[in-house]
Amino acid sequence: MKWVAAVFFLNLFYSVISSPEDGEPYLHVMARSSVYNAGVKRAIYCKGRNLPETLQWYSPSGDIVEGRSSRNTRVYVERSKNDTLANSLVALIIQEAMIEDSGNWTCKAGSLSETIEITVGVKALISDPDETLEGEEGKSVKLDCIAKGHPSPVVQWYIENDPIAHDHKKYVIRVKGDNYQLEIKNLTHKDTNEYVCKVTQKALSHFANKRVQLIVNHKPLLIDENNEVYYSKYRTEEVYAIMNETKNITCSVLATPPPTFRWYRRHDGFDDELLTDADTILISENGNSSVFVLRMLDESALGEYKCSADNNKGHVSIIYHVSLGNKPNAPDFVELTGKSTTSLTFNVSCSTCNTASAEEDISEDPRNLTVLGYSFEVVPVQEGFLPDWDAATEFLVNLNQSNSSLFTISPLANSTTYHVRVRTRNAAGYSDWLEVSPDPTTDLACKLTGSFILLIILSFIYPLINQ
Ligand SMILES: *[C@@H]1O[C@H](CO)[C@@H](O)[C@H](O)[C@H]1NC(C)=O
Ligand SMILES: *[C@@H]1O[C@H](CO)[C@@H](O)[C@H](O)[C@H]1NC(C)=O
Ligand SMILES: *[C@@H]1O[C@H](CO)[C@@H](O)[C@H](O)[C@H]1NC(C)=O
Ligand SMILES: *[C@@H]1O[C@H](CO)[C@@H](O)[C@H](O)[C@H]1NC(C)=O
Ligand SMILES: *[C@@H]1O[C@H](CO)[C@@H](O)[C@H](O)[C@H]1NC(C)=O
Ligand SMILES: *[C@@H]1O[C@H](CO)[C@@H](O)[C@H](O)[C@H]1NC(C)=O
Ligand SMILES: *[C@@H]1O[C@H](CO)[C@@H](O)[C@H](O)[C@H]1NC(C)=O
Ligand SMILES: *[C@@H]1O[C@H](CO)[C@@H](O)[C@H](O)[C@H]1NC(C)=O
Ligand SMILES: *[C@@H]1O[C@H](CO)[C@@H](O)[C@H](O)[C@H]1NC(C)=O
Ligand SMILES: *[C@@H]1O[C@H](CO)[C@@H](O)[C@H](O)[C@H]1NC(C)=O
Numbered sequence: 340m341k342w343v344a345a346v347f348f349l350n351l352f353y354s355v356i357s358s359p360e361d362g363e364p365y366l367h368v369m370a371r372s373s374v375y376n377a378g379v380k381r382a383i384y385c386k387g388r389n390l391p392e393t394l395q396w397y398s399p400s401g402d403i404v405e406g407r408s409s410r411n412t413r414v415y416v417e418r419s420k421n422d423t424l425a426n427s428l429v430a431l432i433i434q435e436a437m438i439e440d441s442g443n444w445t446c447k448a449g450s451l452s453e454t455i456e457i458t459v460g461v462k463a464l465i466s467d468p469d470e471t472l473e474g475e476e477g478k479s480v481k482l483d484c485i486a487k488g489h490p491s492p493v494v495q496w497y498i499e500n501d502p503i504a505h506d507h508k509k510y511v512i513r514v515k516g517d518n519y520q521l522e523i524k525n526l527t528h529k530d531t532n533e534y535v536c537k538v539t540q541k542a543l544s545h546f547a548n549k550r551v552q553l554i555v556n557h558k559p560l561l562i563d564e565n566n567e568v569y570y571s572k573y574r575t576e577e578v579y580a581i582m583n584e585t586k587n588i589t590c591s592v593l594a595t596p597p598p599t600f601r602w603y604r605r606h607d608g609f610d611d612e613l614l615t616d617a618d619t620i621l622i623s624e625n626g627n628s629s630v631f632v633l634r635m636l637d638e639s640a641l642g643e644y645k646c647s648a649d650n651n652k653g654h655v656s657i658i659y660h661v662s663l664g665n666k667p668n669a670p671d672f673v674e675l676t677g678k679s680t681t682s683l684t685f686n687v688s689c690s691t692c693n694t695a696s697a698e699e700d701i702s703e704d705p706r707n708l709t710v711l712g713y714s715f716e717v718v719p720v721q722e723g724f725l726p727d728w729d730a731a732t733e734f735l736v737n738l739n740q741s742n743s744s745l746f747t748i749s750p751l752a753n754s755t756t757y758h759v760r761v762r763t764r765n766a767a768g769y770s771d772w773l774e775v776s777p778d779p780t781t782d783l784a785c786k787l788t789g790s791f792i793l794l795i796i797l798s799f800i801y802p803l804i805n806q
């Protein structure tokens with residue numbers, strides 16, 4: 340790029356100082372047709388040799404451009420002091436270019452002339468480039484994109500990088516003067532998103548974006564395990580709990596604004612007791628789920644519970660049938676089979692577990708629930724201290740994820756020795772722990788050094804080759 344620029348300037352230099360064949364009339368405008376931004380100052384040179392008449396600049400309207408005077412201070416010509424017909428150099432000066440200056444400007448002397456086309460553009464400025472808008476479920480919302488510029492910009496709305504097309508139904512695009520307005524009709528929770536208005540003026544190499552974060556207020560919606568919306572006001576769920584342990588029952592909904600959760604103990608199908616214990620009811624940070632910690636002290640804790648979620652748009656509820664499930668047996672075998680700088684791989688098995696993997700073998704017998712997978716806990720070894728399991732990180736693995744008994748846990752830190760323990764899990768809860776012995780260590784990241792050195796060498800050689 341630098342070379343190109345240097346060559347360009349050299350050419351320009353030579354074209355100024357070199358003279359054509361002696362005696363031959365010659366005229367040349369030392370600029371190309373181009374686009375200027377409004378407000379800039381430009382000097383456009385026209386040079387001539389052995390001219391039949393005085394060299395003049397003509398404006399797009401065909402008038403001769405005068406020299407600078409008290410009346411004429413913005414657009415004028417400047418001649419060099421020793422200007423002669425034999426050797427002439429006349430600059431057209433445009434101060435604070437205006438859109439009206441656009442057009443064909445001609446440098447002329449007798450029958451010799453050369454014309455360049457000048458376009459003066461104004462970069463489109465976007466008012467309010469970051470906006471947050473709220474919309475209401477079922478209503479419509481209008482997103483403005485006001486982009487005033489010259490030449491008129493090309494404007495397009497996007498959602499997640501896909502251009503939005505006017506379809507009369509969901510998306511209506513109206514151009515009102517400089518406002519390229521997008522109307523989104525019949526809002527639903529799915530319309531909560533970031534919308535981007537892209538403004539382009541190719542001639543000015545100008546690009547600008549406006550971002551609108553749209554939040555649609557909507558009634559709570561039930562979602563399934565895969566976060567798919569379930570269009571119903573209520574549903575029921577089977578919950579298995581283990582005697583003498585706690586069971587976390589999670590009630591998740593999709594709602595804006597975040598809902599108020601209430602938990603009820605139901606007797607004979609009626610919500611006859613509102614549960615209010617702050618220790619047993621926990622609301623997630625983002626406010627769209629609530630966890631009820633059920634303590635299975637005795638069989639009287641079994642039965643029906645209800646979670647209701649309300650906001651100003653509506654409400655939904657989930658009814659949980661809590662029954663006893665079996666505590667799964669602990670794994671009886673665990674062995675380290677592989678490691679890297681960031682992971683550890685274990686061969687785990689539980690010979691006494693119901694690990695039916697085929698769909699038809701999945702047991703719904705609460706006394707013999709199918710094992711879903713394992714739960715690993717890892718915590719770095721602190722020399723001279725017992726494992727601090729409270730500080731451990733948990734990794735869940737599903738049996739249905741792999742055909743083999745090998746499970747890889749990651750990310751872990753390199754060259755670190757960990758305490759690791761594993762337990763079985765089913766729909767009711769967890770087994771007792773089985774500790775991994777001896778404590779495994781991840782690999783040292785330095786093993787990468789070989790390729791790292793190669794990378795450094797290459798990064799030195801590459802610029803040399805490139806020259
Ligand atoms: C005017 O004179 C100067 C120095 O005498 C010279 O460098 C310059 O090229 C001349 N300009 C023209 C347009 O001949
Ligand atoms: C300038 O001249 C070119 C070539 O003659 C022509 O195509 C163009 O329309 C002219 N532009 C204006 C603004 O008159
Ligand atoms: C609005 O959207 C909902 C859900 O997508 C649909 O059932 C309803 O018919 C739509 N209403 C209108 C007026 O298009
Ligand atoms: C639950 O705990 C009580 C008291 O600690 C004990 O008597 C009972 O056997 C335990 N039940 C189960 C199923 O472990
Ligand atoms: C239940 O949730 C609480 C709080 O998030 C957590 O401390 C506890 O370990 C969970 N219990 C079970 C059995 O998952
Ligand atoms: C909960 O709300 C947050 C934002 O408030 C959102 O990012 C998240 O996806 C929601 N989770 C569920 C399960 O709806
Ligand atoms: C896992 O361990 C069991 C018991 O030692 C062994 O039979 C099996 O081959 C191992 N599996 C793998 C993939 O290493
Ligand atoms: C548990 O279920 C599995 C698969 O359905 C079956 O093979 C096994 O015999 C059952 N175990 C008990 C103790 O019922
Ligand atoms: C595996 O089981 C988990 C629940 O234990 C489920 O969420 C997931 O979708 C299942 N994956 C496949 C591939 O079946
Ligand atoms: C598990 O094994 C079966 C047959 O042995 C094969 O069809 C299936 O694709 C395998 N699944 C995975 C996740 O490897």
Ligand SMILES: *[C@@H]1O[C@H](CO)[C@@H](O)[C@H](O)[C@H]1NC(C)=O
Pocket residue numbers: 752753754784
């Ligand atoms: C390896 O671990 C050391 C500290 O133990 C850390 O500083 C370094 O960033 C780690 N390297 C990688 C690649 O994770």
